[in-house]
Amino acid sequence: MIRTKVLVVGGGPGGYVAAIRAGQLGLDTVLVEADRLGGTCLIRGCIPSKALIHAAGKFDDMRRAVCDGIMGITLREAPSIDLNRTMLWKEGIVDRLSGGVGVLLRKANVRVLEGWATFSDAKTCTVRTSEGEEMVRGGTRDLGERLESRGSPRTGIRRPRDLVHRGLGAGPGA
Ligand SMILES: Cc1cc2nc3c(=O)[nH]c(=O)nc-3n(C[C@H](O)[C@H](O)[C@H](O)COP(=O)(O)OP(=O)(O)OC[C@H]3O[C@@H](n4cnc5c(N)ncnc54)[C@H](O)[C@@H]3O)c2cc1C
Secondary structure (H helix, E strand, O other): OEEOOEEEEOOOHHHHHHHHHHHHOOOOEEEEEOOOOOHHHHHOOHHHHHHHHHHHHHHHHHHHHEOOOHHHOOEOOOOOOOHHHHHHHHHHHHHHHHHHHHHHHHHOOEEEEEOEEEEEEOOEEEEEEOOEEEEEEOOOOOHHHHHHHHOOOOOOOOOHHHHHHOOOOOOOOO
């Protein structure tokens, strides 16, 4: 059984940012990810789609420039595209960014567990890893205290009740 203060399931932008911040605050943190670090955004969503759209845009610009001469730019021949190489280039970007997330997690002392998590209660999950099942239990009482002592760098909000005073969140009876 792995015991940790903060247990994060999912290494996408939601999960890795939370885990890195918890680690930076000095909280013992475990992040569980079944696939590659980065989630939908880095692995198959935002980043790869923008990379491919960028390559398609370059190709289209070149195609339009064939015997065109607008802005004085002319290509003698139509461009060609090797989609395998385009995909390799895109994968290189994804690998670099996913690796970068791993580095940031390591720097924040977050333990990464590869596998699929299934919760048995609000704080405990079983993670199916390549080497078998691992039980992880998270739970901290001092998360609020840590946040309170540091405050938010962006908002300056220090205590959970400030959220209620400022109308930014729900409190008891809100
Ligand atoms: C084609 C495409 C383009 C997009 N473009 C943009 C864009 O330009 N800008 C933008 O803001 N958003 C974009 N998005 C949306 C963006 O990808 C999501 O909003 C974002 O990834 C959500 O982050 P998340 O951490 O909540 O979830 P995800 O990124 O989906 O991460 C969840 C992670 O949790 C893991 N996981 C889930 N369940 C378990 C489990 N039980 N055990 C272990 N691991 C688990 C998954 O493997 C996954 O890695 C795009 C999405 C797509 C599909």
